[in-house]
Amino acid sequence: MRKSIIAAAFASLAILPAAASGAEEPPHVDYSFAGVFGTFDPVQLQRGFQVYKEVCAACHSLKFVAFRNLGDAGGPHFTEAEVKALAAGYDVAAIDNETGEATTRKGLPSDHIPAPFPNEIAAKAANNGSAPPDLSLMAKAREGNASYIHAILTGYDHPVPEGVQVPEGGNYNPYFPGGVIAMPKPLSDGQVEYADASVPRTVDQYAKDVSAFLMWTAEPKMEVRKRVGFGAILFLGALSVLLYLSYRRVWRNVDH
Amino acid sequence: MSAASHDDVSRRDFLYVFSGAAAGVGVAVTAWPFIDQMNPSAAVQALAATEVDLTPIQDGQQITVMWQGKPTWVRKRTQAEIDEVRAMPDSELKDPEADQDRVKKPEWLVVIGICTHLGCIPNRDNSKQPGGYLCACHGSVYDASGRILHGPAPANLPVPPYQFVSDTLIRIG
Amino acid sequence: MASGHSNYTPSNGLTRWLDERLPIIRFANDNLLSFPTPKNLNYWYTFGAILFYCLVIQIVTGIVLAMHFVPNSALAFSSVEYIMRDVNYGWMLRYMHMNGASFFFIAVYVHMSRGLYYGSYKAPREILWILGVIIYLLMMATGFLGYTLPWSQMSLWGANVITNLLGAVLGQDFTQWLWGGFSVDNPTLQRFFSLHYLLPFVILGVSVLHVWALHHVGNNNPTGIDPKGPQDTVPLMPYYTAKYYFVITLFTIAFAVFVFFAPNLLGHADHYVEGNPLKTPTHIAPEWFLGAFYAMLRAIDFNLILDSKILGVLVMLGAIGILFIVPWLDTSRVRSANYRPVYWWCFWIFCADFAMLSWVGLQPAGTVLVQMGVAADGSPTGLNVTHLAQIGTLYYFAFFLVIMPLLGLFETPRTLPESIAQSVLKRGGAGTPAGAAAAPETRI
Numbered sequence: 001m002r003k004s005i006i007a008a009a010f011a012s013l014a015i016l017p018a019a020a021s022g023a024e025e026p027p028h029v030d031y032s033f034a035g036v037f038g039t040f041d042p043v044q045l046q047r048g049f050q051v052y053k054e055v056c057a058a059c060h061s062l063k064f065v066a067f068r069n070l071g072d073a074g075g076p077h078f079t080e081a082e083v084k085a086l087a088a089g090y091d092v093a094a095i096d097n098e099t100g101e102a103t104t105r106k107g108l109p110s111d112h113i114p115a116p117f118p119n120e121i122a123a124k125a126a127n128n129g130s131a132p133p134d135l136s137l138m139a140k141a142r143e144g145n146a147s148y149i150h151a152i153l154t155g156y157d158h159p160v161p162e163g164v165q166v167p168e169g170g171n172y173n174p175y176f177p178g179g180v181i182a183m184p185k186p187l188s189d190g191q192v193e194y195a196d197a198s199v200p201r202t203v204d205q206y207a208k209d210v211s212a213f214l215m216w217t218a219e220p221k222m223e224v225r226k227r228v229g230f231g232a233i234l235f236l237g238a239l240s241v242l243l244y245l246s247y248r249r250v251w252r253n254v255d256h
Numbered sequence: 257m258s259a260a261s262h263d264d265v266s267r268r269d270f271l272y273v274f275s276g277a278a279a280g281v282g283v284a285v286t287a288w289p290f291i292d293q294m295n296p297s298a299a300v301q302a303l304a305a306t307e308v309d310l311t312p313i314q315d316g317q318q319i320t321v322m323w324q325g326k327p328t329w330v331r332k333r334t335q336a337e338i339d340e341v342r343a344m345p346d347s348e349l350k351d352p353e354a355d356q357d358r359v360k361k362p363e364w365l366v367v368i369g370i371c372t373h374l375g376c377i378p379n380r381d382n383s384k385q386p387g388g389y390l391c392a393c394h395g396s397v398y399d400a401s402g403r404i405l406h407g408p409a410p411a412n413l414p415v416p417p418y419q420f421v422s423d424t425l426i427r428i429g
Numbered sequence: 430m431a432s433g434h435s436n437y438t439p440s441n442g443l444t445r446w447l448d449e450r451l452p453i454i455r456f457a458n459d460n461l462l463s464f465p466t467p468k469n470l471n472y473w474y475t476f477g478a479i480l481f482y483c484l485v486i487q488i489v490t491g492i493v494l495a496m497h498f499v500p501n502s503a504l505a506f507s508s509v510e511y512i513m514r515d516v517n518y519g520w521m522l523r524y525m526h527m528n529g530a531s532f533f534f535i536a537v538y539v540h541m542s543r544g545l546y547y548g549s550y551k552a553p554r555e556i557l558w559i560l561g562v563i564i565y566l567l568m569m570a571t572g573f574l575g576y577t578l579p580w581s582q583m584s585l586w587g588a589n590v591i592t593n594l595l596g597a598v599l600g601q602d603f604t605q606w607l608w609g610g611f612s613v614d615n616p617t618l619q620r621f622f623s624l625h626y627l628l629p630f631v632i633l634g635v636s637v638l639h640v641w642a643l644h645h646v647g648n649n650n651p652t653g654i655d656p657k658g659p660q661d662t663v664p665l666m667p668y669y670t671a672k673y674y675f676v677i678t679l680f681t682i683a684f685a686v687f688v689f690f691a692p693n694l695l696g697h698a699d700h701y702v703e704g705n706p707l708k709t710p711t712h713i714a715p716e717w718f719l720g721a722f723y724a725m726l727r728a729i730d731f732n733l734i735l736d737s738k739i740l741g742v743l744v745m746l747g748a749i750g751i752l753f754i755v756p757w758l759d760t761s762r763v764r765s766a767n768y769r770p771v772y773w774w775c776f777w778i779f780c781a782d783f784a785m786l787s788w789v790g791l792q793p794a795g796t797v798l799v800q801m802g803v804a805a806d807g808s809p810t811g812l813n814v815t816h817l818a819q820i821g822t823l824y825y826f827a828f829f830l831v832i833m834p835l836l837g838l839f840e841t842p843r844t845l846p847e848s849i850a851q852s853v854l855k856r857g858g859a860g861t862p863a864g865a866a867a868a869p870e871t872r873i
Contacts, residue, residue, distance in 0.1 A: 036690050064510045068302050110302035134703075137510070140693060141701035177711065218701070221513070221520040228521065229689025236682045239282060242275040243675040249271060250671040254468055254663060255853045279674065289518035293493050299515040 024174040026144040026151030031212055039223050040216050045076040047194055048213020051206050054192050056135060059127060059183075061115035064136035065217050068109040074223035075216050083109050090114055128169045130182040139211065139218040146215040151175040153207035156185040305429035307421065310364070318380065320369065323428045327377055328416055330426070331365040333400055337387045338362050341401040351411045355401040358415050366418050366428065367402040373409035389413075435459050460644055465662035466669055467650035469849050473547075474648070476540040478673040479680050483533040484636065488629050490526040498578065500622035502615040505580035506703045524692040525684075530572050531695045532684050534718035537565060538783075545755075546776055548764030549649040555756035557642040560635055562752045567632045569719060569749075574625035576716055580618060583697055585704035586713050588613045588621070594726070594745075597738045612706065652852050653764030654845055661849035712793045720790030721783055722748055725825065727794055728818035744822065751829050758829055760837030768843040772836055779828045786821040789814045 032041040049070065052062065067087035070078045078086065087107035092114050094105040107114070115134075117123035123131035142148045155175040166172050170180040187203045194201060216222070296304075306323045308330050313319055318331035338355075346352040359365055371378050371391040378398060381390035387400040396407030403412040418428040437458040439445040448455055497516050499508040512519035541561070544550055550558035577588040592613065596604035609616030647656065656662050663669075687694065695717060699710045715723045722745050729741035751758075766773045792814045801811030846852035 064507070064514065066299070066302065068298075069514070108307075110299075137701040141698050143698050225520060225524075225689055225692070229685060232685045232689060233682060235282060235285075236678055236685060239275070239278050240675060240678040240682065242271070242278055243671070243678050246271055246275045247671040247675045250667050254668065255850075275674075289521055290489065290493055292517040293519060293522060294496065295517055297497075297511070297515040297517060297519070299511065 023177045026147040026175055029147045029150050029208060031146055033215060033222060036226065040074065042077040044209050045213050045216050046078065047199065048209040049076055051192050051210040052213060055186055056210065057116060059116055059132040060135045062113045062136050062217060063115060063134050066110060066112045067107060069220060072220065075220055087111060128182060135214055137218045139215040146211040148175065149211035149214055150207045153187055154204055305427055307425060307427050310424045310426065323416060327369045328428060329367055329369045333363050333365055337400045340387065341399050350404050353403060353412055358401050360420060365402065366415060366426065367413040368416055369413065371396055371409055372411040372413065436463055462664065462666040464644060464665040466665050467648050467656050467661060467849055468663045469650050469652065469853050470648065471651055472676065473539065473543040475673055475676040476536050476543060479536045479677060480540055482677050483529060483536055484629065484632060486525065486529045487533060490522050490529060491629065493522055494526055495626060500619050502580055502618050505578060505618060509579045524688045528684065528687045528692060528695065530575060531718065533568065537568060542780060546766045547649055547651060548653055550756045551759060551764050553646045554649065557639065557646065558756055559753055560639040560642055564632055564635050564639060566749060567628055567635065571625060571628040572716060572718060574621045577621050578625060579700065580704045582699040582702040582704055582710045585613060585706065586709055587715060588617065590713055594742055598742050649764060650849060651765060651767060652846055652849055654849065657848045714791045717787060717791060720788065721786035724786040724790035724818040725822045728815060728822040730815055748825060755829065758833040760834050761840065763842040763845065768845055769840060770843065771840045775828060775832045775836065782821050782824045785817065789818045789821065
């Protein structure tokens with residue numbers, strides 16, 4: 001009975017998001033990382049990074065991700081040379097050794113991905129008064145995780161229902177709480193040139209790839225976490241059998 | 257439990273010992289993350305190697321770079337300075353070491369600028385040794401190869417691991 | 430701890446010498462090894478040991494996290510991300526600490542329900558119970574303080590709401606003193622970190638008193654009757670320690686499932702948004718383990734002599750405070766609900782009520798559950814979560830203030846067994862004479 005109460009308490013937590021947001025539930029996406037055995041697909045993450053770099057990065061920062069992370073196993077897994085080249089393609093803020101003045105230098109793998117705007121006020125000023133949020137943790141910072149991001153990116157072409165007022169500079173998106181989002185439709189078919197011609201160049205595919213990539217930026221240790229978890233639970237399961245037998249044995253001559 | 261047979265006792269012992277050993281292994285494995293978290297993190301590791309561009313350094317000039325949090329000198333020595341340190345017989349040194357063994361290219365000296373006595377940072381100072389270093393803390397004097405000549409310091413300035421990536425770029429670490 | 434006489438005999442000169450000066454081995458023997466424990470304790474009675482295990486997990490993971498965390502409003506959020514991304518096994522330590530708090534509360538709720546069910550608060554265990562309530566209060570304070578440390582949106586606004594709550598009763602001067610400023614800001618974070626580090630050790634200290642009180646009066650047991658002799662008890666070691674090892678392993682499996690496979694299930698998405706003092710999240714939810722009290726706070730949406738804001742805070746504090754006087758509210762002379770047919774029902778309804786309140790506390794205020802009509806502005810009206818909270822709060826207080834005092838006077842309890850040994854034999858039907866069982870297993 002108490003078990004069912006605890007179960008009910010947990011179940012109630014799952015109901016919470018639906019009750020809270022007032023937005024449409026994001027459609028289901030089949031991600032490779034879903035489920036207890038799921039892992040990231042490095043090739044997809046590399047494509048996702050490309051989408052981020054060519055589209056999202058114009059406005060959104062990714063401040064918790066360093067270039068070296070892009071080479072991590074359990075992530076996009078770029079080679080060391082690729083990571084170096086990627087980093088060198090960015091200018092990062094630096095101080096001139098001679099004059100002490102602010103300058104820039106080529107990025108190093110140890111640098112974090114530079115933000116498109118120097119500060120939040122600049123970000124606001126350039127974007128109609130609402131600063132584009134950092135994307136590093138976005139997939140964990142919204143109910144629905146990666147599929148929420150996918151839903152937002154693909155949710156622009158819905159007709160505006162009657163009674164919904166879309167103000168100047170706003171865009172209707174049923175998956176966004178309140179239905180009106182400041183971000184204009186960011187993706188269109190064919191916008192990003194994937195190296196692999198067999199991957200469709202559609203908004204849906206871009207959204208899937210970049211949302212998978214952002215799930216990785218939010219939870220970069222997911223693969224090792226699941227691996228350690230399997231080891232831990234298998235070991236604990238075996239140990240609990242041993243300890244149960246020991247317990248029964250200790251008590252075998254006691255009525256209780 | 258006087259009724260327990262010998263067999264019974266040993267089987268019981270085995271179960272207890274095995275369970276205890278398994279639990280012990282579990283605790284030991286669990287302890288590792290708690291110990292390992294104090295090791296240098298991935299962010300710190302990423303800064304373990306430093307690349308230095310040699311092009312802006314003039315003859316006789318020295319720059320200081322931070323490598324793993326330590327001031328590291330990269331110095332372009334003049335031919336006169338090289339000749340002088342190489343003329344010094346090893347036997348006169350407190351910590352005998354040939355200059356040839358301390359550099360990869362004769363003109364480039366790369367050493368960690370921390371006095372081997374008590375960890376102060378020596379200065380370039382010609383008063384005691386032309387082209388050498390003087391540690392202001394306790395008066396240790398080093399030559400243009402970073403070798404200890406006199407003073408309390410017991411050893412030469414350490415040479416960090418480095419390699420020439422190209423003629424104008426070295427990678428320390 | 431003066432529960433009966435010690436059976437420890439020093440085995441050699443050195444231990445004899447030590448025993449005369451600091452009887453630490455005698456103390457350990459009497460309390461951890463030979464302590465006579467009723468032999469009919471069921472699995473619900475293992476949660477005390479589990480709670481000690483939880484405290485150890487929280488203290489150990491907390492100490493190592495503090496080696497990397499930066500208690501500064503500008504850096505706290507990124508230092509948590511640094512732990513999650515760059516510190517070796519940092520993700521694991523942080524997820525253990527985060528979920529450890531939830532599991533600590535799951536265990537404490539089971540432990541407290543166990544006490545309520547078996548009447549473990551009744552004489553002579555009143556102090557034992559009160560010390561337990563103090564630990565629970567300290568746990569809530571520690572949990573809340575820990576919630577604020579990552580300086581996320583939830584942290585920041587949770588800290589705002591709770592401190593303003595206290596301010597509603599204690600005034601503006603108090604909140605400024607608590608904040609160290611005119612709003613929740615860096616000074617607040619730094620002092621909350623300091624206190625979050627301190628309180629677990631206070632909990633540890635009170636736990637020692639709690640166990641001292643327990644070992645002074647002895648364990649209660651499912652029959653609620655006192656052990657009458659050695660045939661009713663077994664030594665703690667190895668009987669219950671063996672059971673603890675097993676149960677703690679099971680508990681760890683459940684814990685590992687959350688840490689490794691659902692680490693954020695018990696949390697809230699806004700915990701991954703950096704704190705922004707200019708923007709309130711649309712819906713502020715406390716941690717689930719504080720949900721019931723938050724629901725009671727919000728249940729009071731009416732003025733009654735006092736203003737609703739102050740009344741709500743008083744009701745919430747009263748809900749916790751009432752636990753202190755439970756030993757004197759219950760008038761029944763029978764301890765265990767196994768022998769109290771009416772109380773049995775009231776108890777389980779109380780558990781369901783508390784679970785419902787915990788759920789309600791996490792819902793946005795005014796969420797309509799059963800629509801009955803439409804308001805003038807087009808929003809639905811009907812049975813909403815506030816109504817549920819009001820019903821739940823009413824039963825919560827009625828359980829303690831009406832049911833407990835009155836039931837003892839009117840309820841007819843079932844016949845109690847004569848002894849623990851007798852109840853065990855009747856249930857188990859085993860043939861071994863009770864006396865044989867009391868002999869502890871030979872230790873090697």
